[in-house]
Each structure stands twice: as C-alpha cells, then as structure tokens.
Amino acid sequence: MKLALLGFGKMGKTIEKLALSKGHTIVYKSMSSASEGILTEADVAIEFSNPESAVSNITKCFDQDIPVVCGTTGWLSDYDEVIKLCKRRNGSFIYASNFSVGVNLFFKLNSELAKLMQPWETYEVAIEEIHHTEKKDAPSGTAITIAEGIVPFQNKTGWTLEEASEEAIKIIPKRIDDVKGTHTVSYTSAIDTIKITHEAHSRDGFAKGAILAAEWLQQKKGVFTMKDVLGI
Known part of the structure; x- marks a missing residue:
C-alpha cells in the first residue's frame, strides 16, 4: 500500500x-x-x-x-x-x-456500562482524561467520544468542563509530561465507586x-x- x-x-x-x-x-x-x-x-x-x-x-x-x-x-x-x-x-x-483497537473496544464497553447503569440514579458519572502537556485541545476527542457514548443512557444533553449538572457530564482534563493518554469513566455514589480505565503505554x-x-x-x-x- x-x-x-x-x-x-x-x-x-x-x-x-x-x-x-x-x-x-x-x-x-x-x-x-x-x-x-x-x-x-x-x-x-x-x-x-x-x-x-x-x-x-x-x-x-x-x-x-x-x-x-x-x-x-x-x-x-x-x-x-x-x-x-x-x-x-x-x-x-x-x-x-x-x-487504537483497545480504545475502540473501550468505547463499546463504555456504552454497555452506561446502559447497565441507567436505572441506578444514585450514581453520578464523570470522565477524567490525562495527556501530555503538548496536546493542544482539551478535552480530548477521545473523552468527547466517551461522553457521547454515555449521554443517551443518562438523561444528559452533553458534556461540560464546569461542574456536573443534571444536563451535562463533567469531563476533567489533566496535562502531565509524557502521558500518552489515560481515560477513566467513574460512577460514584455515597456507597461506592465503579471505574473503567484505558491507559495507553505508547503511541x-x-x-x-x-x-x-x-x-x-x-x-x-x-x-x-x-x-x-x-x-x-
């Protein structure tokens, strides 16, 4: 080719x-x-x-x-x-x-988890993404795709970089030297937290x-x- x-x-x-x-x-x-x-x-x-x-x-x-x-x-x-x-x-x-093949499998897992969590309204969902300090856009496109996979199941209309609200999922971007890309979705209640994470080890x-x-x-x-x- x-x-x-x-x-x-x-x-x-x-x-x-x-x-x-x-x-x-x-x-x-x-x-x-x-x-x-x-x-x-x-x-x-x-x-x-x-x-x-x-x-x-x-x-x-x-x-x-x-x-x-x-x-x-x-x-x-x-x-x-x-x-x-x-x-x-x-x-x-x-x-x-x-x-990344692994990230795209993670997207599928994310949607399945969001569907599973739909009835459990005591859990608040959030997304954290960490990348190297040279990355220009925030949040990452990957984090936005993750949010879009959750929105249909959480009665949300989109995502936000501000405080979470009834309408929007909070995305927390962090920039740290030489991090290739780590994305975590968390569902947190007063009792416990459920998390799924994808961490890239190289490009x-x-x-x-x-x-x-x-x-x-x-x-x-x-x-x-x-x-x-x-x-x-």
Whole structure:
C-alpha cells in the first residue's frame, strides 16, 4: 500500500516506522512548512496534522480521489461539511478521535456500562482524561467520544468542563509530561465507586489502528468509522 502522511509530528513518525515495517511505502509526507513526494501516487492518506490544517488536507485528498483516514481532533465544527463534500466527491473517509483497537473496544464497553447503569440514579458519572502537556485541545476527542457514548443512557444533553449538572457530564482534563493518554469513566455514589480505565503505554496502538483503517479503506467508497473496521 502506498501511503501519504499528512502531518509528520510524533504520530506521523510512528505511523511511518510501523507502516514501513509492514511492507508499505510512504510516497508523500507533509509538514507544517514543507512537503516531499507525490500525493497523487498514494492509495490512502493518513491525516494527523492540526485543527487548522485538517479540513484543507482532507479536501485536497477528496479532490484527488484519495481515501482519507483522519485522526486529527479539534476541527469537528466543520465535520458535517466535510462529510457532505465526501459524498459529493464520491470519496472515502474514516474519522476517529482515537484509532487504537483497545480504545475502540473501550468505547463499546463504555456504552454497555452506561446502559447497565441507567436505572441506578444514585450514581453520578464523570470522565477524567490525562495527556501530555503538548496536546493542544482539551478535552480530548477521545473523552468527547466517551461522553457521547454515555449521554443517551443518562438523561444528559452533553458534556461540560464546569461542574456536573443534571444536563451535562463533567469531563476533567489533566496535562502531565509524557502521558500518552489515560481515560477513566467513574460512577460514584455515597456507597461506592465503579471505574473503567484505558491507559495507553505508547503511541504504537494509535498508529497501528490508523494503518489497519487505511488497509481496510482501500477500494471502498463512503463514510465509515472504526466500528466498521473492527466489526463491532
């Protein structure tokens, strides 16, 4: 598979290393100020840039009929327009707030737990997420996805960074040096606390999941998620 890497920071470099180890080829790389290679040679583009560049990178690929796997967060106010454009261009697109297989299994577990906890109104739900100090957006896209999996079962309308309320789930973001990503969902009552946690030990899980998604997306048309990739 010939890959384009749009964004070549820590994630891009990890994806390159693992993709090459699997026998794939990197035909194009773009950084904030430069690029190398030929984008149109790519079978699939993997986009891990920044919120300011994501939409233009995705659009450029749709214009060249290149499938896109996007893991950049912080740009989702434009998500609906990007999906419309993908459909108009008969393109191929997967967005995930987190491509780690383990995290996507955690998303499923989170929804199942939220459903199980629905009748037990004495428990207050909260989400804590911890990332490295270089992460720009807060809360993380992963934490938002976790909240969205809980909302339908808790009579909530969304999430908040302020104090929890009857309408919103509280998300607590923390930034600590060299933390790859830890997410905890807790249900707390006066009697006890129930917690589920996913802790990433390296970036390899995110990179492997993105490569898996790119392999899966080849020769397909439409808008997909990691649920489609993993069959869950």
